[in-house]
Amino acid sequence: TIKLGLMGAMDEEIALLLGAMEEKKAVVVGGVTFTEGQLHGLTVVVCRSGVGKVNAAVTTQILVDRFQVSAIIFTGVAGAVDPQLNIGDIVISSSCQQHDMDVTALGFERGVIPYQAVSDFLTDAQLMKLAKDACSRVCHNHNYIIGKVLSGDQFIADHSVVSRLYEEMGGACVEMEGAALAQVSYLNDIPYVVLRSMSDKADGSAHVNFAEFTVEASRRSYEIVNDMLVHW
Numbered sequence: 001t002i003k004l005g006l007m008g009a010m011d012e013e014i015a016l017l018l019g020a021m022e023e024k025k026a027v028v029v030g031g032v033t034f035t036e037g038q039l040h041g042l043t044v045v046v047c048r049s050g051v052g053k054v055n056a057a058v059t060t061q062i063l064v065d066r067f068q069v070s071a072i073i074f075t076g077v078a079g080a081v082d083p084q085l086n087i088g089d090i091v092i093s094s095s096c097q098q099h100d101m102d103v104t105a106l107g108f109e110r111g112v113i114p115y116q117a118v119s120d121f122l123t124d125a126q127l128m129k130l131a132k133d134a135c136s137r138v139c140h141n142h143n144y145i146i147g148k149v150l151s152g153d154q155f156i157a158d159h160s161v162v163s164r165l166y167e168e169m170g171g172a173c174v175e176m177e178g179a180a181l182a183q184v185s186y187l188n189d190i191p192y193v194v195l196r197s198m199s200d201k202a203d204g205s206a207h208v209n210f211a212e213f214t215v216e217a218s219r220r221s222y223e224i225v226n227d228m229l230v231h232w
């Protein structure tokens, strides 16, 4: 039977999922609370990883080892990188890569993990399609695109960095967990998709916009996950 791991980094990103679940039982592993239960007839494990790649990596491995999830969906907010994106718009991951992996001094391209076959971790095609179909039903007043999610242990608030992430790395949005989740999923051969609604544009106004729009953007991302589960 399927069991889905549903992850956010912050309370705002998982609050609506926790509110909608039934038959909840929570356990703490590695300092992270995992809430297992039912949502639209599916068994789900909802967790808040905490911010950053290490937290996301550890939480993902626990979802695999302890809960034996068959797929993982990340839901949350990000900074827009693709100039066509506005606050509230959605990015469905096509892949995820670490933008702060930097071994350029040894001749590797930015984002490349040395001596490893893969550094840009592909999203499962079926999960991407489910997410896209959900967006076509749920996203009425905002855009959604499929694109590369860039992750790093940095809150980006500088337009010149955004330009570099877009031009040099082809990113659609930037956040702090997706590539870690994607890498651990890849290592364990588990399908994943990252869904992000834009809370800001990762520029000089990012800190203000993030504070203002995180709750609203989290809700938009939740609505897509919710619709994916309804139509599973």
Ligand code: ADE
Pocket: 077, 078, 079, 154, 155, 156, 157, 174, 175, 176, 199, 200, 201, 202, 203, 206, 210
């Ligand atoms: N998450 C939301 N906005 C972000 C930003 N500007 N940089 C990194 N992570 C984010």
